[in-house]
Amino acid sequence: MTEPEESLITDEHRAKIGVKSEPRSVTVNQEDAHRMRDLLGDTDPRYADGTGVAPPYVLSGLGVRPDRNLMPQVLPNGLLTQIEWRFFKPLLIGATLQAVSSVIDIRDRLGGRYGYSVLVMTQTEYLDESGEPVAASLQSITQFDPKGARS
Amino acid sequence: MTSRYFEDVNVDDELDPREELPTEDKAIDFFGRDNPTNPAFGDAEAGRKQGFGGALVPGLLKMAWITNYVSNWGGPDAHVQSVRMAFRRPDVAGNPLTIAGRVVDKRKENEQNIVELECVTLADGQPSVRANVQVALPSREG
DSSP, X not given: OOOOSSOOOOHHHHTTBTOBOOOEEEEOOHHHHHHHHHHHTOOOGGGSTTSSEEOTTHHHHSOOOOOGGGXXXXXXXXXXXXXXXEEOSOEETTOEEEEEXXXXXXXXXXXXXXXXXXXXEEEEXXXXXTSOEEEEEEEEEEEEOGGGOOO | OOOXXXXXXXXXXXXXXXXXXXXXXXXXXXXXXXXXXXXXXXXXXXHHHTTSSSSBOOHHXXXXXXXXXXXXXXXXTOEEEXXXXXXXXXXXXXXXXXXXXXXXXXXXXXXEEEEEEEEEEEETTEEEEEEEEXXXXXXXXX
């Protein structure tokens, strides 16, 4: 893709900034925690079966992604380029968390590996049954058209 | 696994490097086989169609490795509080990754003993991920 003369980000895309998703339930179960611990070779006794606690990285693998309906789709492909996770409380096995996401920014990026691309920044907060934050993530997704990739 | 105490940590301390071999199976198993994700994670051809050199290593798997790396270094009383990562280059399944880290700051903050580390994943000697990790360590003073 050649670089466009003007931004492909429209007012319709920008209107999605700040819109919060409906809460989505995420349940931390023993099976997922066990699988991920095994995969990583994690032998930390705090997270062993029966302790009732999962390692914090388990949350990242449970598949809560920004709601597709809330994500501005400017270019066809997306690649995670930056991420920040903050962990406030232990991740309890059996806990059902409510994940609420929103887009916080969208901007053009000129040049780079994929030529013209678009950065979409999202945040997701994970709340426990008392409404207290357990974890939060910030993600930057670079949207690109693979036809614009530089070899 | 032994505890690492705040007082025993110094700025510029280096962590022992760790090697990981990312594979398509690990990528799929990380998210779970019944949890659909980017097809490029488990299929080299799909990765190539998206402009990569093969199956893409998920960023979240690399984040899990780095979180676990720092948590292991800190021991059973350490608590990873935050992980911030910039993905500089895509990693492709089958290429070994070396994870390395270094202490860049230590401070007391809100009655906690915070140590900050810079970590990288190296593929063919080149950084593919740069990460900043904050971990709270126990104190010998209790």
